[in-house]
Amino acid sequence: MKEIKDIVEYMATSLTSIMDHITKKYPERRWLYEAQQHYWVSIHQARQMGIPVVWHNQSIPPELLYAMGVVPLCLDVLSTSMAAFHVLSSRYLDISHKYVPEYVCAVNKIVIGVVMSGDIPLPDAMIYASGPCDSARISYPMIAETLNIPHFSVDAPFQDNQRGYQYIAGQLKEAVAFLEEMTGKRLDTSAMARVIEQSNLSYDLFSQIAELRKTTPCPLPGKLLAMNSVALGMSGTPQLVKFLKKQYEDGLEKVRRKEGCLPVERKRVAWMQNPVFFNIGIVDWMEKEFGAVLPMDAFGWRRAALIEDVLDKDAVFEGLAKRSLMVPMTHMGSSPVEYWMESATELFRDYQCDTAIFAGHVGCTHFWAVGKLLKDMIYDRFGVTTLVFDIDALDPRYVGTDVIQNRIRDFMETIG
Amino acid sequence: MLTAGVDIGAKTIKIVIVDDGEIKAKNITMSGYNLMESNAQAWADLETHYGYNTGDMDKILVTGAGRKAIKAADEVTEAVAAARGSFALCESVRTVIEVGSEEGRAIKIDEGGKVIDFAINEKCASGTGAFIEAMASVLGVPLEELGPMSLKSTSCVAIKAQCAVFAESELVTMIHSKIPKPDMARAIHDALAGRVVSMVRWVGIEQSVMLIGGVSRNIGFVKSLGQKLECEVIVPQDPEYVSAYGTALIAAGR
Amino acid sequence: MAEEFWRWTESRWTNPDLSWKDGKILTAGVDVGSVSSQAVITVDGQVYAYANTRTEPDSASSAIKAINRALEDTGGLTLANIQYTVGTGYGRVNVPFAQRAITEISCHARGANFIYGPTIRTVLDMGGQDCKAIRCDEKGKVTSFLMNDKCAAGTGRSMEIFADVLGVSINEVGELSLQVEEEPPPVSSTCVVFAKSEAIGLLRKGWPREKVLASYSSAMAHRVVSLLERIGVEKEFGITGGIAKNKGVVTRLEKELGVTALIPNYDPQIAGALGAAMIAQALAEKANSRQDSR
Amino acid sequence: MIKELFRKSDVFPNDSVTVWKDQGKKVIGFMCSYFPEEVIHAAGMLPFRIRGGSCTRTNCSDAVMSNYSCSFARSCLELAMNGTYGFLDGLIGQDSCSQMERLYDNWRFRTRLPFMHLLHLPYKNSDAGIEWYRHEISVLIESLEKAFQVTVTNENLARAIEVYNETRMLLRSLYELRRNENPPLTGAQSQSIILAATSMPREEYNELLRAALREIRSGEPIRDIRARLMVVGSSIDDPTFIKIIEDQGGLVVTDALCFGGRYFWEPVDNQGDPLLALAGAYLSRPKCPRMMNEHIPLFEFITDMVQNYKVDGIIFQKMKFCNFWGGESLFLEKKLKEFRIPFLSIEREQDLTNAAQIATRVEAFIEMIEGAI
C-alpha cells in the first residue's frame, strides 16, 4: 500500500476522484457525494489556510464549532467513512490493537490507529462529550492525554429534561470559553444565528424525510439512512441542507407519483442498529434480492429538534444540549433501554415494518446487553421475530459481506 | 409420489426417501472431501440396497450446511427442514434443538409447525459435537462410549471454560488429579449442555422439546441437557435423519 | 488412521567433543510442553546431550522419557550424576526429579541467548499451544513479555491437524506452503477444534494442498506479528519452538514484519530445555559457592 | 475475629444480614464505589454492594445479556435471576459504566424489587458536576423517604458520615500494616476484609475490624516475599484472583481497585451541608477511568502507591469487555513505561477460566522482577 502521511488529505483526494468519476459516468448521482467531498476538502484546506481545526466526537454538536469559525473534524465520521476503504481500516485497526484490547469499538479503534500512527496532523484543540458509550468515553480523553492535545470534556448524562439540558448547556459554554482561548477565535451571536438557522433547516428536513418514509411503498432507498450519518459532522452547513433537500424532493416526487424506490416492495425491514459501515451496499442487495426496503432504522434521524430563537444565547445552548442527547447512538445507547424500545416501536407502529434485523455491532456491548429485551418486546407486541447476529460494522474481517448475506437469506427463507 | 430429502452435513450426508409421507429408504454416508462425489456415492448405495436412483424421484430437495455444493437441486434452509421433520414426528413439539458435528441450532415452532424463531451457533466449537469429540480424544475414550460412561458418574465436577481450548487444559488437569473418568465424561456433557441451553434460551423454551442431530445419539448428553432445561427431552428414533426426512416431506408438498 | 503425517520425528544428540566425566558441574533442563518434551544435559555450561520427544498424556512420564533418551549413548551417565535439574514448560511442576520449576518464558529467553548469541533482544517462541513474544537483555534476562491470550489458533497443534488432513508430513508443510503463486486470503476461524473442518472445507472448495497451507500459515503469521508489534520488535530477532522449523510460517512472518530472523546454531525446539539447563547451571554454582563459604 | 470477617465476606447474605432482616429492617443494593452509602445508612437501612462473587455459571444471564457483556455484570445478573439477591428490598442503579446500567435495565425487567432508582453519576469531576450529584442524591433521598416512610435528617447524615469515616480510618491503618517489609497479612485476606465492609451493618463491622486489627498486628509477619506487587484495573469482587497471584510467590501489598484501596481512601469532610460534602468527596475519591478528566490523577494515585508501598511490579488486569480499563491501557501503559515500573497486563473473566495461564504469566513476571536467575 502507498504510504499515507495525512489521512485527511487521503480522504479529500479519494472523494474528489470518486466525484470526478461519478461526474463523468453518473452525473445524476453527484449529489450523493458532494457534501462528503466538501467536508474532507475543507478540513484539508483549513490546515493550509491556517484556520484552526478542532476535533470533536459525535455528541458535540458541530454547529458550535462552525459558528466559531473553526473547522471541525468529527472523529466518529472519520472512522465510519474510512470503513469503506478496507485496506486502510484494517491497517489502522491492527495498529490500534497494539494499544487497546480488541473489544473496544472499531469506531474508536480506527481513530486510535490513525492518531497513534501519526498519519494525521494534530488539531488545535479537542472537545468531546460523554455520549454515546463507554468506548467513546474512554477513548477520546485517552487520545487527548496521550498526545497532549488541549482538550475539554463535557459531561452529558442522559437526562431528557430541563435540568439535564441546562447542565450540558452550562458545560458547552465552558467549552466555548476554552476553545476561544485555544484558537483565538470568538463565538459571535450573528454567526451563531446563521449556523443555527442552517441546522434548523436540516433538522426540519430530517423530520420531513422521516415522515415521507412512512409511506408504503417507501419512496427512498435504505442506503441513504447510512449516508445521513455525515450529519454528525456537518450539521449547520448549507451542504448538508442541500443533500437532505435533494433527498426530500426525490422522496416527495415519488410519493406524489405513488411510487416506491423499488419496482415491487415485498418487505419492510426494521434495522435495529448501526448500518454496516464497511459495506452500506448490503441494503441495496436486500432491496434487489428480496424486495425488502428499510423505511427507517432504530438509529435513524427523525426528530426535528429546532431551536426557535436563534439570537437567544441561552436558548441556543440549551437546544444544542438537547441535540447532543438526540444523536442516534447516544439517544438509544446512553439512555435506559425504554428509549431504544420506543424507537423500535415506532418502526412497527408508524413505519409498518414487518421484519426485524438486529445486526449487532460487537463494539456495542451495551446494545448487546439488552438485545434480548428488545427482541422479546418486539415479538410480544408485534409478533415479529428479530434476526440477531453479530458483525463488526467497520471491519469486514470479522464477518464479511457473504456471511451477512447468508444469514439474512437463511432468515428470509425460514421465517419470511 | 416419491421424493427425496438430502441433508448435506459437515460430517455426514443423510438421505431419506419417502412415498406419500412414508419412509421407504434411508442412508448415511461420510461427507468426505468432495461433496458431489460423496453425494453420488450415497445414491449408489441407495440403489444397491433399495433399488432407488435419482431418476425415480419426483422431486429432490437438499438442506444442510453443504447444500450449496449440490448445484442441481432446490434448497430448503436447515431450520425449516428440522422443524418440518420434528413436527411430523410429534405434533406437540414447540422447541427443536439440533446438535450436529459443527453446528447447533434451536428452533421455535408454532402449533402449525411453522418456524417462528431460530438461533444458531456455528462459530464456537464449544456448542457442538466437535467439542465432545475433541474432549473424548483427550480422555482417550471412544466417542460412542463416552455417553454410557458418564451415566456411571457419582460426583459432579465442572469444566468452567467455555472455550474448547481451555476446556482441554482443564481436562488435562483433571486427569492429573485422578478424577474418575465417568465424572469427567459427565463434566464434558454438562459443559456442552450449558452452552446449548444458553442458545435455546434465546428463542425461549416451550414444551415439548425435541432433540435431533447426531449428537442426540449420546445418552450422556441427552441426560445433561434434560437436567439443564429442567424438562423432558424427546429424542426420536433416528435423530440424525430428522432433517432429511423433513426435507423429503417438503419435497412432497407435505 | 493409516499414517500419521503430523508425527514429526523424535531425535537425540550427544556432543562428540565433550566428555561428561571431565565436567565439574552437570545440570539438566527438562521442558514438558503440550506437544513435545525435551531434555538437555550440560557439562559446565556446555551442551552435552539432548533429546526431543513427544509429550505423553502424563507430564511426569514425559519428563522421565525425555531425560532417559538424553542419557542414552552417554557411556554410563545417569540421573544421579546430575547435580541440578530445572523443569520448565506447562508440565514444569510435575517433573519428579527437578529441584526447581521456572517458567518457559524465562527459560526460552535464556535458551535463545545461547542458541542465537548474546546480541538477541527479541525472542518469539511458537510452540504447540501458545506463543510468546519476549524481550531480553544481553544476559538472556527477560525485560518484558507478552503471551497470546487464548486459543490454540495459529499454533503448532492446529498445524499438525492441517498436515494430517492434507496428508503432508509436518517437516514438509512449510516448503509446500511456499509453492503458491499468489497468497490466498488467510483463513478466518481461530478455533483449534474447528481446524480440521476448516481444512476440509477448503479442500471441498477445490483448493490444492499448498494453497490451503499457505492460507493457514499466513493467518498464523499475521496473528503473531500483531503480538510482536504490541511488544515492539528490537533487533536482533530470533524464533524458538517447533514452528521455527516451519519455513512457510517463518518466511511470511519475516515478510510482514520486515525483519529477518537469526539463524539458529541448535535445534530451536530445545530452547526451553536448554535455557532451563543453563539456569540450573547458575543455580548449582550459586549453591556450591554458598557451601564453600560455609 | 479476622476469621469472622472472612466468613462475612464469603457467603451472602451472611448471618449479619439475616439478623438485620429478621429485625424487620431493609437492605438496599447499590452498584458502584462512587455511591454514597451514608445516605442509605442515614435512612436506617443497610446498603449492600452488588457483586457476582464466585458465581461461575451464567447460563441464564448469558442468554439475556449476551456473550459480549462484561462477565462481572453477567454474574451479578445471574445471581439476581436465580434468587440469590432475593433478600434485597431495593436496588439503586447507576450509570457508572454502561454494563452496570444495562445490568440495572435487565434487573428491572426481569425481577422487580419494591424500590428501584437510577442515580446519575457525573462522568466528570467539576464544580458543576458536584452540584449535579448533590441534586441527584437529594432526589434519591426524597424517593427513599417516600417509599419507605422514613426521614433522612442532616443529623442522621452527619452521624452516618462519622461511622463511615471511622471505617475509612480503620482500613487506612490496615493498609498501613501492608507497608511493612514483612506485612502481617496477604492481599487476598485484605480484600476479604474490605468485601465484608460492603456486605454487613457498618457499626458491627467497625467493631469486628478493630478487634481484627489487633489480631493482625500481633500476627506472624509474612517472609520470603519474592516480589511486592500491586493490582490495578477492573473491579475484582472475589479474593480468588489475588490468591492466584500470591500462590506464585508474590505478595500483593496494595492496589487501586474499587473493592480495595479506592473504596475508602479519603474521608468525607463532616462539616457544613452533608449532601454537598458527600457529593464532593465521592466525586473526588481515588479515580476510576470512567471519570473523563481524571486520568492523570489516577496515574498519580498509582505512582504514589508504588512509592509508599515499595511496589516492585504492577499487575494491570482488565475484565474482558470492560471498555474503561481496556481503553485506559493506551495512556496508562505508556505512562507506566515512562515511570519505569515493571507491569504485567492481563485479560481475565469473572470465572477465571484462564487461571492457569494467568498463573504462568504472573510467575514469569515475578521471575522477571527477581532477575536473579
Ligand SMILES: Nc1ncnc2c1ncn2[C@@H]1O[C@H](COP(=O)(O)OP(=O)(O)O)[C@@H](O)[C@H]1O
Ligand atoms: N453413536 C454416537 N455416540 C455419540 N455421538 C455420536 C454418535 N453418532 C454420532 N455422534 C455425534 O454426532 C455428530 C454428527 O452429527 P450429524 O448430525 O450427523 O452432523 P452433521 O449434520 O453436522 O454432519 C458427530 O460429531 C458425533 O459427535
Ligand SMILES: Nc1ncnc2c1ncn2[C@@H]1O[C@H](COP(=O)(O)OP(=O)(O)O)[C@@H](O)[C@H]1O
Ligand atoms: N520438523 C518440523 N517441521 C515443522 N514444524 C515442526 C517440526 N517439528 C515440530 N513442528 C511444529 O512444532 C510444534 C511443536 O512445538 P513445540 O515448541 O515443541 O511445542 P511445545 O513446547 O508447546 O510442546 C508442532 O505442533 C509442529 O507444528
Ligand code: SF4
Ligand atoms: S455506540 Fe456502539 S458503534 Fe457507537 S461508538 Fe459506541 S460502541 Fe461504537
Ligand code: SF4
Ligand atoms: S470500576 Fe469504576 S465504574 Fe466500575 S464499578 Fe468500579 S468504580 Fe464503578
Ligand code: SF4
Ligand atoms: S468490570 Fe468494567 S465493564 Fe465490568 S462492570 Fe466493572 S467497570 Fe463495568
